[in-house]
Amino acid sequence: MDTEKVNSMDFGEFVDVFGNVTERCPLIAAAVWSQRPFSDLEDLEKHFFAFIDALPQSGQEGILRCHPDLAGSELQRGTLTAESQREQSGAGLRSLGADGRLRLAELNAQYRARFGFPFVLAARFSDRTAVPRELARLLLCPSAQELRTALGEVKKIGSLRLADLLRADPAKL
Ligand SMILES: NC(=O)NC1=NC(=O)NC1=O
Numbered sequence: 189m190d191t192e193k194v195n196s197m198d199f200g201e202f203v204d205v206f207g208n209v210t211e212r213c214p215l216i217a218a219a220v221w222s223q224r225p226f227s228d229l230e231d232l233e234k235h236f237f238a239f240i241d242a243l244p245q246s247g248q249e250g251i252l253r254c255h256p257d258l259a260g261s262e263l264q265r266g267t268l269t270a271e272s273q274r275e276q277s278g279a280g281l282r283s284l285g286a287d288g289r290l291r292l293a294e295l296n297a298q299y300r301a302r303f304g305f306p307f308v309l310a311a312r313f314s315d316r317t318a319v320p321r322e323l324a325r326l327l328l329c330p331s332a333q334e335l336r337t338a339l340g341e342v343k344k345i346g347s348l349r350l351a352d353l354l355r356a357d358p359a360k361l
Pocket residue numbers: 211255256257258271272273275276306307308309310311312345
């Protein structure tokens with residue numbers, strides 16, 4: 189899909205296509221649409237990130253709370269979005285045993301209790317051994333920058349999802 193195709197989309201089409209670039213936050217795509225035309229695809233990505241960066245902390249934490257836990261109940265129930273399903277399966281989280289899932293659930297709960305928002309990590313850059321290791325590490329050495337770090341992961345996820353969409357064949361859209 190090229191810039192011309194993106195710039196030609198009306199509001200509904202744009203939000204249909206880009207509404208889940210940030211997990212379960214179609215409002216961001218709605219806001220980004222009003223910034224068209226986009227000079228290139230990097231410009232489009234920049235507007236997604238600028239929206240997130242401009243939010244107050246409560247809004248940024250709200251974005252994190254839209255992310256389903258890694259290897260959490262939604263993965264088990266099959267209620268993840270298509271993108272999240274692909275990302276979590278791709279990281280091998282579907283093939284975690286009961287013990288592995290329990291350990292992740294405990295770590296996720298500790299993280300959420302410590303920081304007030306869920307642990308978010310770009311699963312496509314990780315795997316089922318790295319996720320619990322990174323979570324345990326963050327619990328041991330909490331950082332005042334944890335919100336920034338988590339939003340960085342939201343942006344990595346968004347970049348990967350945008351890249352998938354922009355590679356998509358326009359005939360299929
Ligand atoms: N809590 C999360 O990090 N969730 C996720 N990371 C991904 O890459 N996909 C998700 O659903």
